Amino acid sequence: MITDLKNIAGVGPKLLKQFRDQGIWNTYDLVSYLPKKYDNFSVVDVDSLKHEEVSTVIGTIYAPLFTVKKKVVWTTTSILVQDKLIKLNIFGRDYLTKVFKKDDVVLVKGKYNIFKNEMNVIHITKNQDIPEIKPIYQIPNIYDKTVHNIIKTVVENESVELYETLPKSFVDKYHLMGRKEAYITAHFPKDENSLKNAQYRFKVEEAFFHLLKYHLNMPPKPKRDPLNYDIEWVRKQISLLPYQLTLDQQEATNDCFKDFKSVDATYRLIQGDVGTGKTFVTFIAALGCISAGYQVAFLAPTEILARQHYENFNQYFSHVSNALLTSSLKDKDATINKLKQS
Structure with missing residues (x-):
């Protein structure tokens, strides 16, 4: 169920226009409009205050508010939180001297300095009914409290289906x-x-x-015939390695060979930290393709890396016909012909 906002209690013509200016036309639009941020007013114990951390406390004003007007307007007072006095610094709000007086119980949010035992005030109020976590909607010309109350009405009256x-x-x-x-x-x-x-x-x-x-x-995956690889020959090549494959290498190798059995042409990304054996997994996958009668092109971004892979492959699998082809190679045609004939 979706209800036009004009039928919701508390939404008059002016507020309705302000909502619609933001693309909010019905109860679903309103409820799905998530807060842009939150103000956390969770009250902490005085012993839990941490240096340079924004916290909220409740205390009693212990001294009258005093304002100094120089380069900045600076109002100071102190509050008694449990059994501890904390100095408050309030900047640019000298009107608060008319709002608060000694012995008022206030909720204060600010950044605490443990060495000076003082708090730079962000928010101070006598109202202690503020939700611990207050949503901030930032809808132009509409108070957050107004938005919050209307959403509350919508939810309580079940005027929207989610x-x-x-x-x-x-x-x-x-x-x-x-x-x-x-x-x-x-x-x-x-x-x-x-x-x-x-x-x-x-x-x-x-x-x-x-x-x-x-x-x-x-796009649809291109189809191909499954690779009829010789698993016994591949296992024999793996046995030539001077170490046992790690569990991760075994799993990655098995995944590659599962791809070979598929009728869908696939790409596989092998991801791992440096030195975890990704290259040898691709060597083994290449051997699987070779055992099925295919040729394999092993590409590298630099000639140095290409040569390194070539030497590593030949260190263990030199009996498998292979060649190095780089841009600096003088007799490329001979190498290409060799590859064609192998």
């Missing part, structure tokens, strides 16, 4: 948060952990449909 878009098996396999729960959590986060789970769900969903679109737009 369908699951990912396969249930996929959601279960990767332990993802449900789509409806993710949207509700994004607008009304209970804690940082649940918010992270919701955000992770949206990232996975975006990646899923990006890859789905990519695969749907891929």
